[in-house]
Amino acid sequence: MAKHTFNAEVTKLLHLMIHSLYSNKEIFLRELISNAADALDKLHLLTLTDEKYKGFGFEPKITITIDVIEKRLIISDNGIGMDEVELVENLGTIAKSGTKSFLENLSGDIKKDAQLIGQFGVGFYSAFMVADKVEVVSKKAGDDKTWIWRSSAEDEFEIDEAVRESQGTDVILYIKKDNEEFLNEYRIKEIVKKYSDHIPYKIFLKIGDKEEQINRASALWKLSKNEIKEEEYKEFYKTISHDNNDPLYWIHTKAEGTLEYTTLFYIPSVRPIDLFRADYEPGVKLYVKNVFIMDDKELLPVYLRFIRGIIDSEDLPLNVSREMLQHNTILAKIKKSSVKKILTELKKLKNHDREKYIKFWELFGKVLKEGLVSDFENRETLLELMLFKTSKSDEYIDFETYIKNMKENQKSIYYLIGEKELKDSPLLDRFKKEEMEVILFNDEIDSFVIPSITEYKEKKLKSVSSTEVDEDFENTKIDDEKYKDLIEAIKKPLKEKVKDIRITSRLVDNPACLVFDKDDPEFQTYIMLKQMGHFDAKEPKAVLEINPEHEVFTKMVLKNDYSLANEVAEVIYNEARVLEGMEIEDAAKFAKSLNTILSKALEK
Structure with missing residues (x-):
């Protein structure tokens, strides 16, 4: 012993x-x-x-x-x-x-x-x-x-x-x-x-x-739908998933014709704990003629890894191996049809049971978005499944609703990627003034996925943190010569930190904002790369756009007094960084500049 x-x-x-x-x-x-x-x-x-x-x-x-x-x-x-x-x-x-x-x-x-x-x-x-x-x-x-x-x-x-x-x-x-x-x-x-x-x-x-x-000793998935009670579907889910909660939704399909197979897929009502782990456990089992063969990550694409269930084929050989999975044409066709079926059913759920779909989206929307950069064949359907909140709506809407809400003179679909409190971003100033809606994307994956979507239903998608949006507006004529001295004074202390400093008409209430040239990566993309382990990624240099009509600048220009330009530049630059979810670059220098400005203000 x-x-x-x-x-x-x-x-x-x-x-x-x-x-x-x-x-x-x-x-x-x-x-x-x-x-x-x-x-x-x-x-x-x-x-x-x-x-x-x-x-x-x-x-x-x-x-x-x-x-x-x-x-x-x-x-x-x-x-x-x-x-x-x-x-x-x-x-x-x-x-x-x-x-x-x-x-x-x-x-x-x-x-x-x-x-x-x-x-x-x-x-x-x-x-x-x-x-x-x-x-x-x-x-x-x-x-x-x-x-x-x-x-x-x-x-x-x-x-x-x-x-x-x-x-x-x-x-x-x-x-x-x-x-x-x-x-x-x-x-x-x-x-x-x-x-x-x-x-x-x-x-x-x-x-x-x-x-x-x-x-009964009968494979539930082989029975016709009208033979199965709702409670039986739920209990079978618990058996195969080891989840004690009822599933959110299930999709039962029997295909006959060139290929014969049965699938029973479940969407959980809670997130599997390993959902965001690279070594997640696959949730779909492969059967051949009722004989269990394997569970494997190859059975569905990675972005559908939350799915639990069964694929049972009548046409595959019993000795199909993991190595054969990637190259088996029968399984490839079953996988392709299964993905389309799952996405079609999700679309039906979105259209007919919005409350349940919102629950699904909050659980698995972040994962589903991965398909936008990996499954180009189904990208249009995936875009239709997307939900988001906007600068005007705290309720979820989709692209169709956004387009219906567009202003008559609006040329593009506008979005902003960043941290959770995006509604306070100075980048929204002009859009609020023009009463244009901006989509707010704040999932970590958005900075990786959303820039790859160039258009939806012939409407271009544009980031409001890119200089590209300037093309869509008739900018108020600004006398650059009038602000030449201001620009030079602000540019001097920031020349190593920013790509350029420009006058803008996109701002209303805020003194400055950071934007990125349309051909440059945005800050959130840089953050995403760092999170993915690309530690050699360099933070992109932004363009600092300043609002010449903000009282900070009008007073400096009116008095022709740029003695505090260094301190003002330091404060507005870091203020713009904070509002875009970035960190203050040099906290001690920022504090010193702020204190100098406060001290001068109190002298008056």
Whole structure:
């Protein structure tokens, strides 16, 4: 017998399970049945594709045994099984992607934390919500030895040799006294009916000599829509996603013709915790003729990584490998059609259930935007799906609504990218005066995505922080000669910091603003590059545009007094930076300039 210590993450999980106040303890059975089904999936595929396993007399099934005398509940399968090393790796450590995120998201609120369990493939440990001791007896297919893993959920677990006639796994739960409801025949039937009715393998309930099948064992996605109740769709989602929340929406499609396949896609109602991780877990499983093949990131594009569900093809070979996925024409066609179907359904949702679509957008809009720079084939549809707020509206609108609201003389669609408080930007001065609406983009990804969209429905998109918008306005005639001395005085202390200093008529209430030449990257693009790890990216030099009619400048020009020009230049430049979400370049110098101006003002 060998003793092992749980790693720190498992210890933390076990503590969570043992002390969980989670009211929905019954989900432990869903998790263990799901694990058993995964083990059957793996062996089922091998018996069809691997010569080594084709001789197995394999009739996949899951058996739940109630042992009232010993107060035990046993979940058995005749799947792939585990050897000694796998028992240690799978039940003593958490090596699964996203563990760090899982631990970071533990809040201390046990009810909330317990709901995260299944999302990271650690549902096995939910057994300790109802059991004070758990044993796992397992024999790997093709091996001679059987092993037993046992733990009372303290710091240690032990592994020893055991006896089991055939391959597979028994998970033996010694039920706690206050959880003996889970030794009741009708309670177990109720839970299996609720969560696992459509596991595509037979589930039997055994009590003494009596054994009966207690689930339909039919793949839910293969049934026609009118055979499936809404509650069944929801519970099946929970089984495949390990999410205890109802899905927000689902899309069930059966294609017949040149290609035969079925898809059942779900949109979650909460964000998967690894949504923004490069090592996110794929949420879509590939089946061929009802046989599970794999879950893989290649099944849908990255920008649809929030989707959970099933693709089941009648035309793919059973031995399709991960390497073949990228080059298989059948799968490529299924993927292409699936993407179009998902986007079309989202468009319907947007048009017919705005409240639900807004919830979807707030959850996954940021991810969907990634498709604008990666999926050019569907770009028009993706643009139609976009929602945003504007300088005039705190409610979400789309491009169609924006165009309907455009002023009669408005030539372009205007937008501003930046931090959250964009409505205070001096760049909006002229647009407010002209009563023109400006789209406000403040997601981190916007600075990377939005500049790549040059037009929508033949209307050009223009950034109001670019000099390009000047082309759209009839600028008020400004006597440059009149402000020649002012420009020179302001330019001198800022010559190394800005690309140029110009007089502008775009400002009304503010003294100055920073803009970028239309061929230069904007500041937010620079920030995005830095966040992506391009640490050699250089901050672009902006053009400082000044409002000659602001009293700061009119007084200087009127008096022909530029003695405070250095200090004024420093203050207005940094003020413009702050208003565009940039940092003050030299806080000490800025403070000194501000204090000098204040001191002079107080002398009067």
